[in-house]
Amino acid sequence: MTVDLAVPRKGRPLEAVLDRLAGHAGMETVADEVISTLRYEKAITKGEQTDDRGVYERLADYSTPADPYSPDYTLLRDDRAGMPTRIVFDSLTVDLADVEVRLVGREEPFRALRKHEFALGFDSADLVLEEVVSLEPDPLESIEALNERIDPHDTDVRVVNGLGDTVYHTLLATPETRRRGPDTDLTREFVAGYEGELCISPRYERLVEAVLGTDALAGIEFVYPESGREEEASIADAGLGVYLTVTGSTAREHGLELGERLFPSETVLMENRHETGDETIQRVRDALAAADFDTAITA
Template sequence: MTTVQVAVPRKGRPLEAVLERVAHHAGPAADATERADEVVSTLRFEKAVTKRDRTADRSVYERLADYSDPSDPYAPEFTLFRDARDGFPRRVAFDSLTVPTEAGDVQLVGREEPFRALRKHEFALGFDSADLVLEEVVELRPEPLATLADVNERIDPRDTDVRVAGGLGDTVYHTLLATPETRGDGGRPLDRSFVAGHEGDLCISPRYERLVEAVIGTDALDDITFCYPGEDVDEEEAAIAEAGLGVYLTVTGSTARDNGLLVGEQLFPSETVLLENVHEMDERAAALAELLIDESETELVAPASD
C-alpha cells in the first residue's frame, strides 16, 4: 500500500498535537504512542540542551546516531539544523515518522514551514498553526475575522490552492489585554469595539501584525499605532502592561493578570489545523483527512472547500 506523506512542523506544540492524533488512530500493534512519546521527549531534551538548561555527555552527532534505527521502518528519524545562536551551530530536529493506520501508512515529514510546502504543491496534506494562514494569505477586510470556519472564504483561490480542512482542538487564543487605567472607569467591555474607540499604541508581536489586522478588522485600527516588545523583555505581557493595550496568546490569562492586565475578548483561536492542497488531493489523502479530523472534538472545523 502506498504511503501518504503529510507535512508537519519540526518542533513545538503543533507537532506534539499531530503526533498524539496520529498515534490515536494507529494500529494496535504499532507502538505508535510510545514512538510519539519518544519524539516528544527527545526534542524536549535537545531544546533544554540548546538553551543550556541540560548538559549532554555526548556530541550532537553521537546523540543523533543513537536516536536513529535504520533497521526499523517505523522508528522516528531526526536530522540536524544549523542554529543561528552563537555557540550552537547545530540543533536536533524532527525528520520523519511512519505510522500504520486503517487509512494506510502515514509518513509525517518534518518541515520548517509546512504551510509553504503545501503552497508549493510538495504535499497534499499538512499540519500547521492557523496563525500562519492568517499571516500569509487571508484577505484583510474592514470587518473582523472571528472564526476558523471563515478562513477559507477569505483565501483568494488565485493566490493558493491550500485550504483549512479542520482543527485538532489544541486551542489557545489571541486575546485582547489592557491595563485598568487604559480601560478606564466606565466599565466598557474589553473587545473589538473598545479597540475601535481607542487612540494610541497597541502592543503586539511583530510577526502577528497581519494576523491582528485580520482578526480585529482594518476599520477598528484607524487610530491605532502598533508597537512591539523590546528585545530585553522576557514576558510580552510586561510590554503590553507598559503600552496599556495589546494582543497576546493566552491559556488561563494568569501571566497577564500577574502583570496587572485585564483579560478581554478572545479574538481568534490559535489551533493546529489540517491543511489540504485541493489540487493534490486523491482518494488516499481524503480518507486520511477524514480519519484524522473528528468534528466532535473541536467547534472550529471549517466547511469543506468547493
C-alpha cells in the same frame, strides 16, 4: 502507495499532531518517545539540561534510518544566541486507514503545501492568517471562517480541521487604559473606540489586523516589544496589546487585565485541493479529519 504528510519539525504543533495520531493509529509509545526526546533536546538547546554525549552521538542514538517505522531525526541550526545545532523531528511512518502514511518534518509545512510538495499537512493556523487571508473591515473570529478569507487565485490550500490545542491571541490592557478607554468591555468594540498605542509582536501584525478588522484600527498605532523583554511588560508600558495566553497568569503579574480572546492559535489539518484527487489520499484525509478532531470545516 505511501502518502506523505507534512508536519512541523518541533514545538506545540508537532506535539498536537502526535497526540492526535497516537490513539487513532495505535502509536502511543512512539508518539511519547518523539515528544519526550524533542523536549529534552529543547532543554539542552536552552541550557536547562546537559548531556555528556555530543549532538551527533545523540542523533545516532535516537535515529534508526533502516527502520521506517521508528522515528528519525535531523539537525537544525537554532536561532538562539550562539546559533546552537538542535535535534528536531525528520520522519516517521505509520499505518492509517490501511494506508502507509509518512510524517515528514518541514520547517514551514503550510508553505510546502502551497508549493504543491504535499497534498496534506499540519501547521499553525497563525501562518494561514499571516500569509493568505484577506484583510477586511470586519474581524475574522474563528477557525471555521478561515477558508472564506482565502483567495482561490492565491493558493489551493484550504483548512480542513482544527486540533483543539488552543492558545488564544488575547486582548490585554492596564486598568488605567481600561478606565480611559470607551465605556465597554475589553473587546474588539473597545479597540474600535480607542485611540493610541497597541503593542503586538511584529510577526503577528497581519494576523492582528485580520482578527480585529481594519475598521477597528483607525486611530491605532502599532508598537512592538523591546528585544529580550517580556511581551507582557511592553504591553503594560503601552497600556493595550495583543498576546498569546493560556492562563494569563504572567499578564496579571504585570498588572494587565485579560479581555476578549480574539482568535485561537491552533494546529490545523490542511489540504492542497489540487493534489487530493487520488482516492488513497482522500481516504487518509477523511481518516485524519475523523480522528476526534474538535472542529470540522466545510467551506
